[in-house]
Amino acid sequence: MMSSIPSPIPVLSPLRMQRHPRAVVALMVVLLFAGGGLMMHAESQIQVLGLLAAFLAVFAIADRTPLGQEISAMCGDYGGFANGVAFVCALSLIAVFHGEHYTLLMLATVALFSTACIALNLQLAFAGIANFAGAAFFVLGSYTAAVLTAYTEVPHLMILMVAGLVTGATGVILLLPVLRTRGHYAALVTIAFGLLLRSLLEVNDTLGGPQGMKIKGFSAFGLDFNLISSIGPWDVSFYLPYAVLSISIFAVAFTLIRRIERSWIGIALDTVRCDETAASVFGLSIARWKVVAFLIGNAVIGVAGALYGMMNGFVTPNGSGLGDSLLMLSIIVLGGLGNFWGAVVAAMVILVIPEKLQAIQEYRLLIFALLVLAILLFRPSGILPRPIRDLSRFIGRPGADA
Amino acid sequence: MSAPLLTCGGLTMRFDGLVALDGLDIEVAKGETVGLVGPNGSGKTTFFNVVTGLYKPSAGSVLLDARDLFAKPPQMIGRAGVARTFQRSRLMLDQSVFDNIVVGALCRLDLGLLTNLFRRRRWSDELGLMFERARALAQRFNPVIADRLFQPAGSFTMIDRRRIEICRALIGTPRLLLLDEPSAGMTHDETRQLMDDLLAFRQEMPDLAVILVEHEMDVIRRVSDRCVVLNFGRKIFEGSFDALIANPDVQTAYLGVSQ
Incomplete structure (x- = not known):
């Protein structure tokens, strides 16, 4: 009843803002992306610290003040629009930094790791499967690309898909035997898989042993990405097409998993996670939904891993350890379980900031640990908590959002 | 009649030594x-x-x-x-009332990946149908629930939560x-x-x-x-x-x- 009474302090929420919600949302997204772009571009420590402070300030305002909360709510209400603007902004960033290898590499890396983290969100935040082998599946995707580019002439777009199939199928094979069990067996199996995969890669000579394998650069549509040095009159970095493709893969994965969340399947997954007893009483097959989430999640991770490997030109067993998998999980915990943009923000925090702040590089793991602890203590639902699923906006509007 | x-005949349930149901008809x-x-x-x-x-069951039949x-x-x-409610409330408290209620009908809905991901119009039609049913059911128990279908279930009182559970059991039109x-x-x-x-x-x-x-x-x-x-x-x-x-x-x- 209280909420229907107009707020007595309308000073901070000018009517004009409410009349043009899309403009406000677009402005916010553009500002955030401009900040993120500057962060990836920044070279002096002062700049980085300044930007960090600015982000914290924006976050505090959005979180604590009525105006900020109103704008955040608006961004939520116009989520689909905001996502569209975000995609355009990301492409614009690529255009702005078209010649800078390092910035574009970082952008593509953030996009691909965010993609993997969204997939982990599908598994952990929705279906409740803790996958402690995220990095292992990622690297498995890279190795698939390495083997296929080295020994076959499979078109590279197809390689991305095959990598997804390989990681997806591997995941299902791991999960099938423990489907009858409840509790943490699935998590244990993923840990074991990560360790085994790493040892296997290290001792297997055809896969390059500890040195890993070279991977040919990506080429599609008659373009070899590694040879691109100009588009029309502009000199561009060869990372530019990788950045565009990474962002596109991110967008596809984002849309796919968002639609899963906001559909009957999302409700089924949440039910399976929250209460297996209720799920089975109401006729849901727990095994089926766990398999679906695990399969799709790992397939997405594999695709991201394959492109990451092709972009870097090599893959080693190093990135597949338990530590790397834990880092991925801590990204989604930090960002907020079930919140995709939260995962992107956290991926920025974990991947970009240590690169930029040399002072903390040595202590990065220590600082992550403290950060995750602080988040769990003071803001357990993460930087950006998962919003409640509000299907009312889709009634009669199938195209809304996502 | x-x-x-x-029809339950000779229904028996043993947990190790404990006999919880003993030849129940x-x-x-x-x-x-x-x-x-x-x-x-x-x-x-x-x-x-x-x-x-x-x-x-260890023995016996349920028809x-x-x-x-x-x-x-x-x-x-x-x-x-067959639908049921639980002695201790088993709702997803962070999820909306609608999500909780619709769980009771999920297994009769189109759960195919294709429909849910790509044929969004079909899915949205089904959503509209379920929304009307959930609202009508909730209305019967308490109009306040019907008005707040997209609020978290955890924001309701105990009795309303029980009502939401009953709605969840009823929405699949059980026998x-x-x-x-x-x-x-x-x-x-x-x-x-x-x-x-x-x-x-x-x-x-x-x-x-x-x-x-x-x-x-x-x-x-x-x-x-x-x-x-x-x-x-x-x-x-x-x-x-x-x-x-x-x-x-x-x-x-x-x-x-x-x-």
């Missing part, structure tokens, strides 16, 4: 409300868990419409038309509804309201069979057509409520042997 909807007809009573630990909830497929419920995997039982102590943890007033709710929807769904577990004898008296009393997993009484009150075996089970 026509053939019963639910229960029949429930279409449209009938059976009150199931008995002291704590007498097997009432175990009976529900067996009928909903959570436990596989729904003369078809064996255990011939298929447990999740098929929900699809065959048999199992209510496990709906009045647990409620005040006298709330219990009375809930009783009125039960009587109201009983009238609107004359074909629905209900088994009601309750300790609140007032609820049993007002709502049930017939009573069954369990003790140590065995049926010790079956008949009308008045006969139940007068039955010496029942008194002994509840109050102990008189000195």
